[in-house]
Amino acid sequence: MRNLFILFSILLSSTISNAQSADAVVGKWLNKGGDAHIQIFKKGKTYAGKLVWLESPNDDAGKPKRDKNNPDSKFNNRPILGLEIMNGFVFDDGTWENGKIYDPKSGKTYSCKLSFDGANKLNVRGFVGISILGRTDIWSRIK
Numbered sequence: 001m002r003n004l005f006i007l008f009s010i011l012l013s014s015t016i017s018n019a020q021s022a023d024a025v026v027g028k029w030l031n032k033g034g035d036a037h038i039q040i041f042k043k044g045k046t047y048a049g050k051l052v053w054l055e056s057p058n059d060d061a062g063k064p065k066r067d068k069n070n071p072d073s074k075f076n077n078r079p080i081l082g083l084e085i086m087n088g089f090v091f092d093d094g095t096w097e098n099g100k101i102y103d104p105k106s107g108k109t110y111s112c113k114l115s116f117d118g119a120n121k122l123n124v125r126g127f128v129g130i131s132i133l134g135r136t137d138i139w140s141r142i143k
Helices: 003-027
Strands: 027-032 037-044 044-056 083-090 097-104 107-114 121-127 134-142
Touching: 003 083, 003 107, 037 083, 044 097, 083 107, 097 121
Parallel strands: none
Antiparallel strands: 027 037, 027 134, 037 044, 044 083, 083 097, 097 107, 107 121, 121 134
């Protein structure tokens, strides 16, 4: 009976530890260029991210920037600030995979995976097809 209790305790602690690791990505991040903050949050069983701050939120006319580069014209008038640009990330052994990231500057969507580079640096790897055909940006956690 004692061995069963010890086994149960070990399984429970590893499950809790894994859940904490999965949620480690949750928070506010500064992008590589320093001109945007992205809030990463849990969305059901996956993780997503939205733009919550822009250094220059308005266009030259002083109006909020719109998603004018989106290839789907029905989205061209939606505001960029507050836009969900990341979705579908699933945690697997220290990496958040199978996600998508949208670049409102180009209107392109890329496959993406996330991993930590230390406690407060996040590798954001966007790619087309396979991961080797991509680029990694490092984002910094905002405390």
